[in-house]
Amino acid sequence: MIRKWFLLGIMFISLVGRGQEFQLTEVIPDYTYDEVADRMSCIENEVPLVFNERVMAFVDYFAIKDREYTEDIVRKKELYFPIFSETLAKHNMPEELKYLAIVESGLRPNAISRANAVGLWQFISSTGKMYGLHSNWYVDDRMDPYEATDAAARHLRDLYNMFDSWELALAAYNCGPGNVRKAIRRSGYKREFWEIYRYLPRETRSYVPQFVAITYLFNHLEEHGFDPRAEHFYPEMDTIMISQYFHVETFCNQVGLCLDDMLLWNPQIKRGALPEGTKNFALNIPVEWKEEIVANRVSLYDTASKVGKEHLDYLARNTPGSTYGRERLYYRVRSGDVLGTIAQQYGVRVSDIRSWNGIRGNLIRVGQRLSIWVLPTYNSSNKSLYTASTPPTPKTSAPLAGGSVYTVKSGDSLWSISRNNNTSIEKLKQANRLTTNTIKPGQSLVIPN
Template sequence: MKKSLSRIVVPALISCLLPLHQAFSQEEPLEAANTIFEELLPNYHYEYIPDFTYDQVAKRIKAMQTGMPFELNDRIFSFIQYFTVRNRDYTKMVLARKDKFFPMFEETLLKHEMPTDIEYLSIIESGLDPQIKSRVGAMGLWQFMPATGRMYGMHVNSEIDDRMDPELSTDAAAKYLKSLYRMFGNWEVALAAYNCGPGNVRKAIRRSGGKTTFWGIYDYLPKETRSYVPQFQAMLYILNHLEEHNLILEEPTYPIDYDKVRFDRAFSLEKLAELTDLCLKDLEELNPSIKHRSVPESNRSMAIRVPKTKSIFLKENLAWISDSLGNKPNNVLLASSQLIEVTPVEKAISGNRITYQVKSGDVLGSIASRHGVSVTQVKEWNNLNSNLIKVGQTLYIYSGKSQPSTASPNRSLAENTNSSGPKTYTVKPGDSLWIISQKHSLSVEQIKRLNNLNTNNIKPGQRLIIG
């Protein structure tokens, strides 16, 4: 009945429209009628969705070149159907965003000697949205919780949230995933641990009777995690077989080419855009970790990403731009992580006491090393509670036999014993450079320089110099 009705209604509608051409130019009556006809009829959009079978997909997966091989099963196949048929719009959305982030993901993963296919995990985590926040407070492309973000060196506060920074969060995610892989020796299980935590994975291994594969512990994992890894594997397959599923990207999104310019004061992004004719939207997109469009006061200068087309202008005119932004320069404190070559010291020697004035680029570690003393001694002689020092600050350093006694006899004996050689630490199971650095009031970069390390990789039993 529907078919016959449409055959009757459409000709009737056209016949009603034909007299309308008299209101238009005699030269274009048909075009005018056609325009009105198109506006009145609904605009249908048809999309071809190819059929596929389980066996076809299994063969494609078997032939895939991937650093994270897997075999098809019913669970994975159901998610392939979901993302290619029922929720194609989601797949198209992430497909449009992938060229914006995947080149950076791949560079970071290769730097950490990891399979580049891990980049597809961010699709499951965030849909490639760097500012998305979960109901439990996880944020960014890799959905870090605040505590985990801070553990990997990211600032998370009311003004700055580095979890939204694509580069910083990707580097942190790579480090965390690599540590989980070392822990479990299996990428599927490492991904599960990334989702539900290593504690839940260990519990699942125990409950399974000691099985160590994802599908071996599958029934003992949290419900969300049981879907998490198969979704990742489904997306890994789909984005390597887009044409087979007619998922063709028409308008990709590419990243803005940028440089970093370092500013030493608080300012608003609106003010910077106004002064330099920069696009405010571009500044926000390049610096997603900055909340409220405002760079806060800090004890460190802050690198701002700016479009590369404007970077030379900004660098050449940084002095007047900074002054025009308003606010006083930050009182930049020199953290122990800033290991810069020390300028020649100026000494005013009074007996065995040296008076030293802190200069730009100085850190406690380099000052202590130059004078043949330990950081602990310098802190005790100057009543310092942390490793932070300020440009222009006066430090007292003692050398020779007449150094003042600031500790009990037993403690002094221990320090004198240690002063004959470097202070060392033996790496224990579960240690990381970050954990060790926090125990000994050092930075990760300091430990790496003291031990000539090119990576953050350490192993139990390894001896590290820490002072």
């Protein structure tokens, strides 16, 4: 059989005499439906891998149409697959479930969806908390590859026990068990994924076929022209324990490690620091560096505890929507209430109340219970404080993982600050989570690099 080849990439043409010489940057082997079906039937698996035209369409997509995406996953797999395999084995789960993280996040630990699902395994806040994943302004456990993978394995096990089917467990992981039960009822109580397929949400109808296609492709990378060895070099890792405020960039500068690498190895650290009160945080470091770091631990930790603390703490407590360092109260909406009067009563911002309660507009209902997070400075007789009494004034701009801190002066505007610091207004607003261009003297702003 003569094999055809799809040609990708830029074709460089040079004329040599009367002929033409073609230099091809990449070739993709052709394949047939029957070949893919035959290969898939040979994969050792516990999760059913049903092959059909829907799955074939996703094989074509990942093998040809979005090939760069697949190549990126191949390069990153050696960083995360060992974690997935070890965790799934610990929970006696099918190893092929590791491919689900590709469908969920593209192996991006800091991925955030439109529904605010976060991390490699895309946990929303409520489900994450059910499985012990917590988050604050500084750290988000959902971005921790180890913690999130363990939580995902337990969640998938619970869903499997609920439906006694790995395909339905995968569907429920995507759309929730309630939607799967609804599809089962509407199908006449069928119990197979492809029997309830048309009753599931549209996204879920693509979700399981994508998982099957990815599982097939990563078992046959070479047959589709991918180099399974095309990976980044990742050092062997160990951990050191941190139980204090800890400025990561300062630590990296002292020991000679790259900050970007450190944040890659510890993606759950969102703001380049660990907050005061941290207990037994396992910081991932290259194993070859551990001996030297442990030998100089007292000095290294002491220096890392003295940079940026006040400024970050101020930002943590006063970033719109933040709950860090605040106490939660509940308010029951009464007739005549509007968000503005409730915000004034508790010394918070309207935007805070919207964020804390998932409110998009200004509509609230009588009897609705609202979460209100107040600062320790709040009391019923002083309702005007929505920020710490006075922002700390730095002697110098302390370096942060995302840049430096600037204290707003009288006459400043976002435009003047952006020009003086070689950045843009949009980047300033994004770094500080500003929704308007309003700033005031004494306010601390993060200046992005």
